[in-house]
Amino acid sequence: MEVKALARAVHEAYLAFLDQGTTKVKNEILLAISEGLARGREELMAENRKDLDAGERAGLSKAMLDRLALTEKRIDGMITAMQDVAALPDPVGRIYDMNVRPEGFRVGRMRVPIGVIGIIYEARPNVTVEASGLCIKSGNATVLRGGSSALHSNMALVKIIKAALLECGVDDSLVGYVDTPSRDAVDEMLVQDEHIHLIIPRGGESLIRRVVEKSTIPVLKHYKGVCHTYVNEKADLKMALRLTLNGKVQRPAVCNATETLLVDQAVAAEFCPRALSALQEQGVEIRGCERTRAIYSKDVVAATEDDWTAEYLDLILAVKIVDDIDDAIAHINRYGSAHTETIVTRDIATADKFTRRVDSSSVIVNATTRLSDGGVYGLGAEIGISTDKLHARGPMGLEELTTYKWIVQGDGHIRE
């Protein structure tokens, strides 16, 4: 189907769903998807096999083939995810901030779905199900566009989702898929601002940059995660070591891993040798500033300006000695990606200053940067992470897939 016609049909389905999409119906759809996945397991794996074979022939990397694969375990994961989302509270319909104005009418706000959400992602078929499920639970409709190397897998998953919608008496246009292979179809999707209300791109920085440049629709995104751990002069140094190690090595390939360690000059001589050798024992390559190398030089590469903005996603750590908290904050606000930053300190006033002045979406005191995650924060599920300033920051859950409208209840009130 042509992209504009598809977007229009999804928009129509969304408007009908405003009435039809009670919590009960939405949960029934999610459970029907979960059952459909269980029933369709064989067919899913067969369709996925086609994508994997084509990917192997096309020379996709091992990491890409791994992300593309629909294993038994991954299908189980999707089945459970739908059940979990069904069990979450429904964010839609809540009325709040309802006040009576002096003239006697009431004004308040009601949580409502955003509308039609466009999801643009790479060849990870589980996103097809997980993103659709979160959008359905929050009353939104979805236009999906996944990586072309996952097309067979995605179409099989969309078939299951559409069957679940029809089974529950809902227009199956509520979830649409842009299946035209050309990149022009994506560009076309990004200007459907009459019918699509939000774009969430998930993938590498170049994909996201292209989406932002082309889109006339608002985009929620994060380009990258350059997360900092700052060891303040008043830090408990044992805690600082534990948090640094956890931030860097527990799972280095994710966006909330620590990429830069900032050490206060007052404790650098004591902290750096112990910490950097412990990191090296764990296989971490250290890239240090001049002052770091003056204190501890064993196998420490000289850091360049590029290291301060690098998202390594690997066992590499940039290390800089800073003069004081002001210097640390200035470094983070200048070089950081507004994702997640941690301070290690015992001092209340210092922790407070860091919390107020660091301009990132998550600011943490005395805990690992790795905590910044929808599940850990208690959101129940996560559709993505935003390092933007508007609407949603940091991990985005169901609540962040809703917006509000103003509601007014009068009794014949006019404006004089």
Next chain:
Amino acid sequence: MEVKALARAVHEAYLAFLDQGTTKVKNEILLAISEGLARGREELMAENRKDLDAGERAGLSKAMLDRLALTEKRIDGMITAMQDVAALPDPVGRIYDMNVRPEGFRVGRMRVPIGVIGIIYEARPNVTVEASGLCIKSGNATVLRGGSSALHSNMALVKIIKAALLECGVDDSLVGYVDTPSRDAVDEMLVQDEHIHLIIPRGGESLIRRVVEKSTIPVLKHYKGVCHTYVNEKADLKMALRLTLNGKVQRPAVCNATETLLVDQAVAAEFCPRALSALQEQGVEIRGCERTRAIYSKDVVAATEDDWTAEYLDLILAVKIVDDIDDAIAHINRYGSAHTETIVTRDIATADKFTRRVDSSSVIVNATTRLSDGGVYGLGAEIGISTDKLHARGPMGLEELTTYKWIVQGDGHIRE
């Protein structure tokens, strides 16, 4: 100054203001601006005279010259506005939704400024002061770009704002102005996504459309206001008449005036003749659908498809007879601009259905569309109106000029 360098300087000033911009300092700046305006009255009017003379020579319309003029009354208005904003509560710094997670750390959210806000507007110099004042109170920095025909007036106002900032010990780059006359400067401003975090365009639809197309920075906007009043079959018809008249004639040139009247077919024969003749008595031109004209034809022009999407901003009203509430809702969601819609009805279930299903930023029961306004809603001040779905909808006040960040307080917590 070159646009990129200007944006960078404003961003630097914003980051310093995160620490420095206490409520006390922000209010002192606002009062200093107010005093500066009072002291600078003569110079302001002299500079404004240059713009008015040039505008007259260039053949600007009477309406445009009126908006451009800085009269004594308008200067008084700006002086009072700064005092009023100083008296409003400060939205920044509030911590909320703070919960303890099972592992024992706390996770919550803190209201914080958005960052650097770009305001692009036409030749209305009072916007220079009012937008800057609201941004300062909410802790934001501002890059202003006003219409070129108001350049002398705007530079005189910016001089007063910058003097007030310096007087309070704050970097005067907190409010910057793009004074390069060419349109290229605006395009350049719209891609400074590293330093500008939100664009608010204020002006006609073509200006806003251009901004949305060029911008890589999020934009909050409303293209137009096509507001509906729907007279339900269960309406109190006397109330319906009062609300229709108020919605259309009390101030027809504003975005929350009623542009389309929808009448339930069950009450059309009784309501239309009385209502339409009363509207005509007030000088309103009626453009009716076929069914309307079958009931009341005196001086009723036949409405075309274009009338359903028209923002007249004038004494013209489109009138359509609808089958029932579903038909009314479908018409609004299809042709409306997501601004403000009113239902007149005595029936609770009908009011509730309208409230849930109409997909606009303000949905009103039994009151005029003209109520949708920041002042009337109790926001204290209004920087603009959004018909977008993200971040802020409807009237935007100080709270809507803030965002949140996640704050986490641990005690050495790591991720296992």
